[in-house]
Amino acid sequence: MKMNNNNILGLYIAFYLAKFNKKAYSNLGFKTQKETHEVIGSFLGIKSSTIQNWRDEFDPLFGHRTGWHQRSLSISRVRIIEAIGNLDEPSLRSIVQDILNNNNTSELTEDLEQLVSVIPREKKKKQKAIFSPRTITGRKAEEIFIEWFKSGQEEISQGKDFVDMRDYGCGYDFQIVVSDKQVYAIEIKGFLEDEGGILITGKEWETAEIMKTDYYLVLVSNIDNDPVITVVNNPYEKLSPKRNLQTIIQVNWTVSSNEIRELKNNLS
Structure with a gap:
């Protein structure tokens, strides 16, 4: 069974909504939470209720809402947390905006390909749910x-x-x-x-x-x-644990040498 690109990208957005709550909804610029879920769901081809449900899965990590506190996080959710759990709001918002600004979700940019690579594309076998220490x-x-x-x-x-x-x-x-x-x-x-x-x-x-x-x-x-x-x-x-190599998403901002040169010229 495959998890498609849009589902994976939807999980990133759901994590952002859960972690930063009111600030996240406000910064995305939609009028209500319901409208936010509907627009995101429509863009990704996912039910708006699914976006909300995914957000609710992450909610117990942050305490804004009760969320599904009785439910352990599956491996795909834990991979998302491992990849972007330490990002601040502006960095994570930039990722969400990149997802929503991608005109063709069937052809991903290099950055979005890196995001979806965090989660295995195929499930070899059904895995038991596991927990994150922060839940x-x-x-x-x-x-x-x-x-x-x-x-x-x-x-x-x-x-x-x-x-x-x-x-x-x-x-x-x-x-x-x-x-x-x-x-x-x-x-x-x-x-x-x-x-x-x-x-x-x-x-x-x-x-x-x-x-x-x-x-x-x-x-x-x-x-x-x-x-x-x-x-x-x-x-x-x-114990003999199995080693898992994980991808950590980091956000860095680069300024070209041409822009630095132009800035120096303007300041001189």
Whole structure:
């Protein structure tokens, strides 16, 4: 089964609408959200309700609307997040405008071809839905772990200090200071059902390799019902993840040498 170009480009636009919400709708220049969905859907040959539904899938990442918080993100949605998740509003808006300004969606520009290449064109087999750490699922898994850890369980040493490292991008979520010379790193992964796959970033895997037995992977499953916590010490030695190479979309702005020369002449 193939995901066509327009569907992929529609996902980029839906992500933009979810992430920047009112600013996104305003900057695209349409009167209402409904009109925005209708115009975009008409241009791409996609139902306007589909554009809205895709936006709703991304909504739990940002909290503007509840969205489909009970639904895990599929691999195609995660690939979109990995590719453009860190872009600011002007950069992402420029991508959306390029999509909407492309006169022939059957013949893509080089930049748009790069966008659609992020997602595999054919699904080799049906894949289970997976989650992104930034979703409500991930945050809830972290909250469950904190309560579990503070309850005095014995699977991970309590240590002297428990430090929240989620905003530091260091390859794990929490740090337990055991002594002046020993620190444990704790990475949390969660999923809604009893079992499922997980995503491990390059930074997380590299840190797990370096820290060995001082690194813990905590799996929180069945989050919405009766959570089950599984602790994996030294996951680098115990797991064999498949490497995925991903394309990160970066937006750079170039100014030609002729324009610089003209500017210098005008200023002199």
